Amino acid sequence: xxGRCKVCSSVHRAEYEQMRVEKxxxxxISLRAKLNGEDISMMALSRHFRFHWTPLLEALExxxxxxxxxxxxxxxxxxNTLDEIEKIITICKSKVQGLxxxxxxxxxxxxxxxxxxQIRKNLEFLHKIAKEIRIEPVRSREDVLNDVIYICQDxxxxxxxxxxxxxxxxxxxx
Numbered sequence: 001x002x003g004r005c006k007v008c009s010s011v012h013r014a015e016y017e018q019m020r021v022e023k024x025x026x027x028x029i030s031l032r033a034k035l036n037g038e039d040i041s042m043m044a045l046s047r048h049f050r051f052h053w054t055p056l057l058e059a060l061e062x063x064x065x066x067x068x069x070x071x072x073x074x075x076x077x078x079x080n081t082l083d084e085i086e087k088i089i090t091i092c093k094s095k096v097q098g099l100x101x102x103x104x105x106x107x108x109x110x111x112x113x114x115x116x117x118q119i120r121k122n123l124e125f126l127h128k129i130a131k132e133i134r135i136e137p138v139r140s141r142e143d144v145l146n147d148v149i150y151i152c153q154d155x156x157x158x159x160x161x162x163x164x165x166x167x168x169x170x171x172x173x174x
């Protein structure tokens with residue numbers, strides 16, 4: 001099919017694809033094609049961007065994979081830090097219990113104060129890390145939905161109905 005695709009065989013293909021990246025409509029791209037001396041219909045553009053625009057689609061999928069790996073790595077680093085802090089707090093707790101079991105003296109009270117200060121600092125650090133682990137999505141569901149609606153504006157009604165049905169299915173699963 002790519003051999004017969006007007007967009008794929010156009011010398012201006014990169015320009016049309018760049019226009020789509022810039023969220024230009026099929027009618028705007030078709031008009032540009034006419035200005036370039038080519039007759040490329042909105043339907044031909046729709047087919048091209050659905051079936052032949054794989055380099056961009058593959059790049060988007062790859063960027064999603066890289067983002068997911070980066071997020072997972074950061075989460076794992078934070079979890080490892082939390083494990084270390086948990087060990088420190090357990091050690092401090094054991095030392096506090098040891099000091100409490102002994103007779104209270106000035107040195108024991110100073111030691112208890114130091115250990116409790118250390119525990120407090122670790123808990124504050126835990127709180128800070130817990131806030132950092134809450135990773136917000138790069139884009140909200142509403143932003144993605146708005147993009148889908150924008151991209152689909154030039155599609156035939158039958159496709160829009162299918163998309164709407166699938167979106168309703170997705171919303172039921174969320």
